[in-house]
Amino acid sequence: MTRAIMIQGTGSNVGKSMLVAGLCRAARRRGLSVAPFKPQNMSNNAAVTVDGGEIGRAQALQARAAGRAAHTDMNPVLLKPESETGAQVIVQGKRFATIEAFGFGEAKKTLLPKVLESYHRLRATADLVIIEGAGSPAETNLRAGDIANMGFALAADVPVVLAGDIDRGGVIAQIVGTHAVLDTPDREQIVAYLVNKFRGDPRLFDEGNSEIGRRTGWSPLGVVPWFSDSWRLPAEDVMDLTTGPARDGAFKVAVPHLSRIANFDDLDPLMTEPGVTVEVVPPGRPLPGDADLVLIPGSKSTLADLAFFRAQGWDIDLKAHLRRGGHVLGICGGYQMLGRRINDPDGLEGSPGAVDGLGHLDVTTRLEPEKILARTRATWTQTGDTVEGYEIHLGRTDGPDTARAWLQVEKRSEGAASPDGRVSGCYLHGLFSQDAFRRAFLAQLCVHADGPGHATQVEATLDALANHLETHLNVDALLTFAR
Known part of the structure; x- marks a missing residue:
């Protein structure tokens, strides 16, 4: 019973x-x-x-x-x-x-x-x-x-x-x-x-x-x-992301705390990786000038958070970060923000219309009523490694920079990268939970990642x-x- x-x-x-x-x-x-x-x-x-x-x-x-x-x-x-x-x-x-x-x-x-x-x-x-x-x-x-x-x-x-x-x-x-x-x-x-x-x-x-x-x-x-x-366990509340011990990893990842931040479990494996420091940047503070990577996370309301991002002056900080030779990664809503334009013809996130994105990727996003919900298996094009994660988003993104997509999902490519490779984005959450991908990604940024397997550590x-x-x-x- x-x-x-x-x-x-x-x-x-x-x-x-x-x-x-x-x-x-x-x-x-x-x-x-x-x-x-x-x-x-x-x-x-x-x-x-x-x-x-x-x-x-x-x-x-x-x-x-x-x-x-x-x-x-x-x-x-x-x-x-x-x-x-x-x-x-x-x-x-x-x-x-x-x-x-x-x-x-x-x-x-x-x-x-x-x-x-x-x-x-x-x-x-x-x-x-x-x-x-x-x-x-x-x-x-x-x-x-x-x-x-x-x-x-x-x-x-x-x-x-x-x-x-x-x-x-x-x-x-x-x-x-x-x-x-x-x-x-x-x-x-x-x-x-x-x-x-x-x-x-x-x-x-x-x-x-x-x-x-x-x-x-x-x-x-x-x-x-x-x-x-x-x-060490995936956090449900973004405020819990700062409750771990202070880290002094030489490689710094800066994450702007968006007002409608969503699906930020992407950060968990990075936060437990030796040699990596993840700093969640609260509103009102600039993106740190010593960041190696700025990671723009998912958002429940992309257009509202894009306006919020600009209101903090983070768009200016991001340009300065790129001028210093830094790297940028956008996931889901963060990926959409990095493009040239976001079209919302049906007014799914406000009044119907279009908004200029941050312009660091040559892609355009169209928000559409049907939400994409999928557990996804992909191949990372740079190494051939299998990557598993999930998609949860409104909209589809296309443009010239998708020709340098990170991932291949069956017959379609997923994501985009700038010509110099320093700005990239994709819709797939959970990437960094894959040990091989996380370590190879960090290795490209000159970080030797040898922390315990993420799944092993969670268990x-x-x-x-x-x-x-x-x-x-x-x-x-x-x-x-x-x-």
Whole structure:
């Protein structure tokens, strides 16, 4: 009989995604067939699944921890922000609509059946489903029509473990406050709690646990210390890209932090490569003059981010970088920005029309309504190596510089390069996860890359995360609560 347990948090970024990944790996090592599930996620860092849809990157990592291929049923509702108040809504892997925040409250009423459909379909394939909430159930102003936290937990009758984050302080208030504001049915769905991200001796929190237990009646499952190797795993939030240790690699990659940056998992393998320093440049700061490579990443809204890029003065910095002999790589939206022109005849990203690109590649992009979603196998033309990755974009790009394409995908070429080879771009995400490609690419830039294989390192870190939870969390008790 399939059982399920849900990890909800006292707030965003309390470590829910990491906890679920570690628990998936721990359950798998117990011989269980386990699947991750997140009813609703908000992220522009998406993964393309085996069934040809898209889900949040965190659920793809959790699937990997569980030893499963990522599937759209693992994250049936994905919100991809396009502006401060609006987001593209992905339902069961496909674009459903673009909705403003107020409108999404009404749309949620129609989405719960789809969420439950995916959940029950996934549940039928596993011994255990480990579910991740979103944000916090304490946001009671969002409770009506909720599909992310208690609304789902009650509809699916799944017990909940509440995770608090002691690193940001006030964890007793976080947990006790959540207990206080929840309605009785929601409160009774919570069976236990845990404290995450502790720094120091966990015994120092013994009195805190007693206080929480006295005020809530919930069972403590453990105090989990900060997992220092979390930076080695693919990040879902771009802010997490800067949480690793300081690096002093001689080769510097500068990455402008676009306002709608997307699919930035391209950076993960570079960030763990010895000899390479990746600097994510925040808005308001110039691109560093000592950068060897400027990498313009993907974007959820290419035209808006192109305007944002110019507003920071990064277009001027990029020209100076090229005058100094630097190299430039654009991936997906970054590739589109590097061209001469972006045409948007249907107004997919604003008013219909066309915008001049940065002009460093002789190519033109036409945005088209049909989103390309594909897991892609290509050949790197310079070495003949096989490269695997994924495509997730609107639009097609053509022009003279595509004659120097990096990649060959069956009968079509993919990407473009300038005549001197110092500016290049392509649509394929995940390039640098391929060890042979990453090392050969860096070798062309006079970087000797001899770091561990990326896949090997991710697997080792997931194992270390599971060990960490087994040591500090009562995993057996947590699994006993599942039903």
